[in-house]
Amino acid sequence: MARIVILGAGVSGHTAALHLKRLLGSRHTITVVSPNSKWNWIPSNIWVGVGEMEKKHVIFPLAPVYQRKGIDFRQAKGVAIRPYGDADDPRPAVDIEYTLPEKAGQTERLRYDYLVNATGPKLRFEATPGLGPDGHTVSVCTADHAVEANLKLRAVIEKLKAGIPQTLVVGTGHGTCTCEGAAFEYVFNVDHELRQAGVRDLARVVYLTNEAALGDFGVDGMIFDQQGFQTTSELWTGSLFRERGVEAILGTHVFQIDEGVIHFESLDGEKHMLDFDFAMLIPPFGGQPLTAYDRDGADITADMFAPSGFMKVDADYSPKPYEEWKAEDWPSTYLAPGFDNIFAVGIAFAPPHQISKPRKTPNGTVIAPSPPRTGMPSGVMGKTAALSIAGRLKNGKDTPAHTASMAQMGAACVASAGTGLTKGSAAAMTMLPVVPDYVRYPTGRDARETQGELGLHGHWVKLMLHYLFIYKAKALPGWQLIPE
Amino acid sequence: MSETPAVVADLSRSPLPTRVTLRRRQNVVLQFVRFVRFDLRIMRMVAKGHR
Numbered sequence: 066m067a068r069i070v071i072l073g074a075g076v077s078g079h080t081a082a083l084h085l086k087r088l089l090g091s092r093h094t095i096t097v098v099s100p101n102s103k104w105n106w107i108p109s110n111i112w113v114g115v116g117e118m119e120k121k122h123v124i125f126p127l128a129p130v131y132q133r134k135g136i137d138f139r140q141a142k143g144v145a146i147r148p149y150g151d152a153d154d155p156r157p158a159v160d161i162e163y164t165l166p167e168k169a170g171q172t173e174r175l176r177y178d179y180l181v182n183a184t185g186p187k188l189r190f191e192a193t194p195g196l197g198p199d200g201h202t203v204s205v206c207t208a209d210h211a212v213e214a215n216l217k218l219r220a221v222i223e224k225l226k227a228g229i230p231q232t233l234v235v236g237t238g239h240g241t242c243t244c245e246g247a248a249f250e251y252v253f254n255v256d257h258e259l260r261q262a263g264v265r266d267l268a269r270v271v272y273l274t275n276e277a278a279l280g281d282f283g284v285d286g287m288i289f290d291q292q293g294f295q296t297t298s299e300l301w302t303g304s305l306f307r308e309r310g311v312e313a314i315l316g317t318h319v320f321q322i323d324e325g326v327i328h329f330e331s332l333d334g335e336k337h338m339l340d341f342d343f344a345m346l347i348p349p350f351g352g353q354p355l356t357a358y359d360r361d362g363a364d365i366t367a368d369m370f371a372p373s374g375f376m377k378v379d380a381d382y383s384p385k386p387y388e389e390w391k392a393e394d395w396p397s398t399y400l401a402p403g404f405d406n407i408f409a410v411g412i413a414f415a416p417p418h419q420i421s422k423p424r425k426t427p428n429g430t431v432i433a434p435s436p437p438r439t440g441m442p443s444g445v446m447g448k449t450a451a452l453s454i455a456g457r458l459k460n461g462k463d464t465p466a467h468t469a470s471m472a473q474m475g476a477a478c479v480a481s482a483g484t485g486l487t488k489g490s491a492a493a494m495t496m497l498p499v500v501p502d503y504v505r506y507p508t509g510r511d512a513r514e515t516q517g518e519l520g521l522h523g524h525w526v527k528l529m530l531h532y533l534f535i536y537k538a539k540a541l542p543g544w545q546l547i548p549e
Numbered sequence: 550m551s552e553t554p555a556v557v558a559d560l561s562r563s564p565l566p567t568r569v570t571l572r573r574r575q576n577v578v579l580q581f582v583r584f585v586r587f588d589l590r591i592m593r594m595v596a597k598g599h600r
Contacts, residue, residue, distance in 0.1 A: 490574060
């Protein structure tokens with residue numbers, strides 16, 4: 066009997082755990098280690114952040130699901146990986162520290178045969194002084210953050226109702242942020258809420274982003290084939306901003322936030338300030354703090370992890386200019402180099418480089434959206450790791466690993482622009498592949514599958530995905546029929 | 550270095566949707582057709598790209 070340890074129970078880790086259980090049954094032990102007791106459908110946090118959905122509708126407790134499925138669940142965080150074992154035992158191990166209130170602070174060393182690192186992001190609010198719920202801005206990165214964001218938004222709406230003009234800023238809190246799509250969704254949901262409240266005319270709504278152009282979304286934008294013409298996501302999103310009267314400030318690196326003032330540098334190297342009454346700024350992501358040791362206890366963290374804290378996998382990490390980036394640079398098996406039993410999936414793997422063109426200001430400040438690897442790609446990676454592990458346990462260690470490169474897989478991105486079954490809208494986009502492949506496609510992506518539409522149907526799609534993925538994550542009957 | 554007020558992007562050349570387009574975006578019947586079409590596209594993409 067083998068033991069598979071999965072660090073993290075987000076989209077990627079949870080998907081891996083459910084598929085491993087489905088594929089392996091009770092012949093092997095599957096252990097999930099997550100510091101959180103609840104699963105969160107993060108894409109719907111933006112609705113919690115504007116008060117259109119309650120927190121309880123975007124989360125559910127993990128323990129009952131794992132108990133029902135026969136998966137060993139430890140509410141704990143991974144602290145260290147010992148891929149060569151330790152002085153007492155050559156079997157690889159991972160050190161965990163419990164966050165379960167009854168066992169808080171207790172540590173344990175779990176031996177594993179296979180390890181899946183799906184630890185997700187560390188929200189690095191500390192990268193920008195004054196950023197985040199402990200500073201002067203709000204966030205929608207967690208359900209609790211979103212609840213707080215809504216409370217502050219309500220206070221601003223009350224001031225607007227009292228006739229006091231307010232400036233609301235939504236965007237990215239650092240030059241290297243990712244998840245611009247979430248900020249895009251939130252700004253238009255805020256706009257929608259202000260209109261519903263009848264106070265839009267007194268509000269200045271600003272989208273402050275590290276993207277050099279609207280519609281970049283951290284994926285270098287998209288080219289759509291629409292009605293016989295090629296159009297860009299930049300033109301398409303610019304239209305929405307103009308229609309809604311949302312101002313856009315592009316190519317920014319926020320370096321400090323004081324009470325009511327955001328300080329940022331723009332791509333031309335100029336420094337600016339922007340007054341605000343309400344600000345939701347996404348933090349930059351880093352890898353969760355995991356260390357690695359060899360059998361003698363020597364620190365090998367730098368060998369296994371990139372400086373960003375994300376785990377190195379089968380990608381080409383050799384530094385090269387943007388013009389030389391290739392689809393093949395991206396990993397396909399998510400196996401850690403030198404180990405045939407360690408996978409890193411979802412946000413936990415170190416991307417070889419950005420997807421968007423990275424830029425520097427004349428002052429040397431990097432303004433480069435990080436590649437998104439959430440949602441559909443995260444789920445696909447989790448399933449791929451599960452298939453590889455199950456294949457090896459059933460057919461032998463030499464069984465080739467399954468592959469799922471982001472330069473081959475597609476993604477649907479449905480960016481809400483307001484709620485309501487008849488009044489809602491969303492920008493519904495599909496792209497194939499996520500990472501452009503200019504060798505296979507002249508525009509980098511499959512023109513037939515890369516499309517964007519705006520309308521009420523997009524809201525229905527987002528709502529459908531909300532219910533479908535929560536159903537799937539609860540592992541209710543037929544869950545495996547719902548694709549990642 | 551002194552800080553100056555933020556410079557807002559000029560979106561005056563971005564195309565504005567016509568009233569017909571805005572109505573079509575909220576038309577329940579038309580949007581239902583698009584909903585079905587978008588779902589089929591996702592499924593096709595899953596079949597094509599998630600190998």
